[in-house]
Amino acid sequence: xxxxxxxxxxxxxxxxxxxxxxxxxxxxxxxxxxxxxxxxxxxxxxxxxxxxxxxxxxxxxxxxxxxxxxxxxxxxxxxxxxxxxxxxxxxxxxxxxxxxxxxxxxxxxxxxxxxxxxxxxxxxxxxxxxxxxxxxxxxxxxxxxxxxxxxxxxxxxxxxxxxxxxxxxxxxxxxxxxxxxxxxxxxxxxxxxxxxxxxxxxxxxxxxxxxxxxxxxxxxxxxxxxxxxxxxxxxxxxxxxxxxxxxxxxxxxxxxxxxxxxxxxxxxxxxxxxx
Amino acid sequence: xxxxxxxxxxxxxxxxxxxxxxxxxxxxxxxxxxxxxxxxxxxxxxxxxxxxxxxxxxxxxxxxxxxxxxxxxxxxxxxxxxxxxxxxxxxxxxxxxxxxxxxxxxxxxxxxxxxxxxxxxxxxxxxxxxxxxxxxxxxxxxxxxxxxxxxxxxxxxxxxxxxxxxxxxxxxxxxxxxxxxxxxxxxxxxxxxxxxxxxxxxxxxxxxxxxxxxxxxxxxxxxxxxxxxxxxxxxxxxxxx
Numbered sequence: 001x002x003x004x005x006x007x008x009x010x011x012x013x014x015x016x017x018x019x020x021x022x023x024x025x026x027x028x029x030x031x032x033x034x035x036x037x038x039x040x041x042x043x044x045x046x047x048x049x050x051x052x053x054x055x056x057x058x059x060x061x062x063x064x065x066x067x068x069x070x071x072x073x074x075x076x077x078x079x080x081x082x083x084x085x086x087x088x089x090x091x092x093x094x095x096x097x098x099x100x101x102x103x104x105x106x107x108x109x110x111x112x113x114x115x116x117x118x119x120x121x122x123x124x125x126x127x128x129x130x131x132x133x134x135x136x137x138x139x140x141x142x143x144x145x146x147x148x149x150x151x152x153x154x155x156x157x158x159x160x161x162x163x164x165x166x167x168x169x170x171x172x173x174x175x176x177x178x179x180x181x182x183x184x185x186x187x188x189x190x191x192x193x194x195x196x197x198x199x200x201x202x203x204x205x206x207x208x209x210x211x212x213x214x215x216x217x218x219x220x221x222x223x224x225x226x227x228x229x230x231x232x233x234x235x236x237x238x239x240x241x242x243x244x245x246x247x248x249x250x251x252x253x254x255x256x257x258x259x260x261x262x263x264x265x266x267x268x269x270x271x272x273x274x275x
Numbered sequence: 276x277x278x279x280x281x282x283x284x285x286x287x288x289x290x291x292x293x294x295x296x297x298x299x300x301x302x303x304x305x306x307x308x309x310x311x312x313x314x315x316x317x318x319x320x321x322x323x324x325x326x327x328x329x330x331x332x333x334x335x336x337x338x339x340x341x342x343x344x345x346x347x348x349x350x351x352x353x354x355x356x357x358x359x360x361x362x363x364x365x366x367x368x369x370x371x372x373x374x375x376x377x378x379x380x381x382x383x384x385x386x387x388x389x390x391x392x393x394x395x396x397x398x399x400x401x402x403x404x405x406x407x408x409x410x411x412x413x414x415x416x417x418x419x420x421x422x423x424x425x426x427x428x429x430x431x432x433x434x435x436x437x438x439x440x441x442x443x444x445x446x447x448x449x450x451x452x453x454x455x456x457x458x459x460x461x462x463x464x465x466x467x468x469x470x471x472x473x474x475x476x477x478x479x480x481x482x483x484x485x486x487x488x489x490x491x492x493x494x495x496x497x498x499x500x501x502x503x504x505x506x507x508x509x510x511x512x513x514x515x516x
Contacts, residue, residue, distance in 0.1 A: 027339070053339065054304075054386060075369070075384025079304060080508050088371075088381040098376050102389035102419075104343035123347060124390030126427050127420035131389075133375060147426050181339055243507070 004172025004217050007224040010195050011270060014038035016222060017160060017193065020046040020069075024110070024158035024185045027054045029236050030176070032164040032195055033061075034229040037267045040065040050158050051076065052110065052185055053103035057233065057249060060084040063096060064259050065267070070097035072156075074106055078253065081246045085254025100130050105137075107181070109156035113188030119152040126151065160221075161189035164229045166237060168196035172217030173204045177236065186219040195226035197238055277492075280485055282439060283308060283513060284494050285458055286403070288486035290355075290437050291315040293399055294322065297353035301342060301395070302326040303387060307502060307509035309355035309401050314498040315490065325351075326505050343387065346394040349430065354395040356388050357402050360414040363472025364450050365400065365421025365433040367392070368414035375416055385418040392419040395431040405438035407471040422450045441466050442483055443474060451475055456483040 007013045014035055017023070025032065036058045039047070044067045049059055055076040062068050064086035076087040090096045108120040119138070125131045126139065126149060142148035163182045167175040174194055176182040186192040192215075205211045229235075232242035232249070245266075252258035280288075290312030294300060300313040300322050313324045327342065345351050358367035359382045369388060373379030392398055402409050423429045433445040436452060440461045443452040453475040457466060459482055486494065495514055503510035510516045 054384070073384055075386045077305070077383035080506060083383065091381045092377055092379070094377050100370060100376075100384055102385045103339065103387040104390045107340050107343065122390070123428055124393040124419075126393075127417065127423050128385075128389045129370070129375065129417040130385055148428060149426065150428070184340070 004220045005222045006199075007222060009224055010034040010038040010226045010229065011041060013193055013195065013222055013224040014042050014044070017044065017162075019044055020048070021159040022048040022050065024050045024052055024156075024161045024189055025055065025058050026052050026163055026179065026182055026185065027056065029230075029234060030164045030166075030179050030182060031056070031058050031230050031233045032162045032226075033058060033231060033233055034226040035162055035164070035193070035195055036062055039067055040263065040267050041270065043067075045069075049073070050106065050156060052181055053106035055087070056084065057246070060086045060253055061249075061267075063087050063090045064253065065263065066095075068096050070099065072099040072101065072106070074101050074103040078246065078250050081250040083253075086259070089254050100133060102130060105151075105153050106156070107184065108153045110184045110188040112153065112155035113157045114184055117155065119154050121150045121152055123150065156188060158185070158189040159191065161185035161192040163192065164195045164197075164226065164235070166197050166235065167204060167210075168194060168199045168223045169204045170199065170201050171203050171205075172220045172223060174215040174220055174223075175204050175210050175213055176215055177213050180213065183215050186215050189219075191221035192219050193222040194220060195224050195229040197227055197229065197235065199223065199225050277488065280491060281513075282458075284486060284491060285483065286401070286437055286439065287311045287315055287494055287498070288490055289442050289456075289458070289483050290399060290401065291319070292484070293397075293435050293437075293442075294353055295320060297322055297397060299323045299325070299351050300353045301346070301351045302355060303391075306355050306357070306401070307506040307513075308403070309399065310505065311494065311498050311502045313353075313355075314501050315494055318493045318497055343390060346391055346431075349394075349396070351395050353397040353399065353434075354391050355399050355401050356392060356419070357400065358409075358414070358418070360409060360411045361400055361402055361436065362411050362414045362421075363452060363474060365436075365445050365452070366414045366417045367400065367419050367421070368416045369418040370416040372415050378416075388419040391431070392421075392433070393423070393427075393429045393431050397434040398431060399434055400436040401438075402436070403439050405440040405466070406469050410438070410469070411471040412473075421445070422447060440469065446475075449475075453477070454480055456481040458483045459485060
């Protein structure tokens with residue numbers, strides 16, 4: 001029997017996310033933007049973001065809205081639309097604590113987390129200033145060979161993996177499609193909160209075609225419907241990136257007055273129900 | 276008569292010229308010019324090309340982890356990196372300028388560089404802007420090191436550097452760049468004046484070969500159409516597709 005909780009919308013879901021929570025957020029194709037906007041609306045504070053493995057608009061927006069205290073990331077950028085200026089400014093001013101890393105180190109940490117083991121060894125990093133800055137990483141020796149130093153990345157256990165998926169079912173299962181990193185996030189996190197384009201009655205895991213890209217309700221604590229929940233980012237099979245909006249956002253990022261106006265227009269107003 | 280070769284097309288052609296022997300070329304984020312070069316190499320050699328951010332992945336079905344695991348096993352032959360700063364020892368800085376962490380200028384971050392630079396045999400550095408601001412004596416922050424101490428597992432590393440002015444090749448043993456060719460219309464003095472690090476220079480430096488009419492046709496046809504998937508803005512600006 002699934003004990004996944006169903007919420008009416010992203011705002012109700014966001015109210016169940018406590019201030020100070022460590023949140024894992026995915027990089028693209030299924031970014032929970034509506035939940036992020038709902039977190040801004042409920043004035044969430046002190047969040048710790050783990051970007052999987054990099055961050056974009058969701059990190060920049062939450063930082064600009066002062067919801068974030070720290071970020072662990074391999075990089076934050078608006079991609080083709082330009083730099084994430086609010087992120088850069090917050091790092092420079094010390095408004096947020098930065099824990100820089102490289103993409104596979106995030107995956108390694110989450111993989112250790114999902115396996116319930118303390119660390120994962122990984123190649124690379126040796127000789128970088130990232131390794132110098134990451135005093136929580138360790139340089140260890142390969143126990144099966146002589147003179148083979150390797151980096152140990154500690155397990156990452158986010159409080160909540162925050163994801164947006166195409167399909168959820170009434171039993172609490174999710175379909176993550178190609179974005180199987182979302183399974184790693186969910187396995188590693190203590191709880192997973194998902195918004196979904198669509199919630200169906202049929203059990204997704206009973207469908208042979210869908211089950212392989214499915215995530216069991218075992219991991220899923222909360223689901224809310226959010227059609228268009230990744231907007232203005234893309235959701236493969238549903239909608240593409242709203243390029244005009246992203247260009248507008250790239251312009252307001254890092255500019256206080258423009259960002260305040262952006263928040264008023266696009267974030268603080270709750271979206272119309274079936275938009 | 277077709278339009279003359281543009282600087283971007285020359286760089287695409289120059290990068291592709293370094294990829295002849297790569298069977299699997301992977302392309303990271305924010306890399307429309309290297310991505311186009313990989314696609315040009317594919318048209319010539321039949322190489323497999325995987326572009327992150329493309330919704331038509333050629334081998335990745337298992338999300339981003341695939342790329343790093345494949346690189347770890349040696350299944351990727353060539354990759355591209357860039358840097359806000361690149362120095363003479365091929366160290367790259369994608370993190371920022373000034374003292375870490377509250378830097379004077381903060382960039383996006385290292386992305387996969389601190390791993391892929393070690394793992395992929397042929398990493399080509401690309402930086403359009405060739406200036407003393409970008410090509411420095413020593414980077415402020417080593418996001419990923421150009422060379423590693425003996426004993427560090429490192430099958431991969433820097434192969435060359437392509438900029439708006441020239442092509443340099445990197446000697447991993449010496450830990451230094453050697454000027455390979457200068458793009459048409461530019462001079463050795465210009466390269467020296469705009470490079471913040473010391474590099475080796477042969478007595479006679481070749482001119483970078485211009486793409487011929489056939490190569491330009493492929494770039495403006497097949498490559499332009501394919502690069503529009505991950506980089507629609509670039510494709511529209513460059514090729515009006």
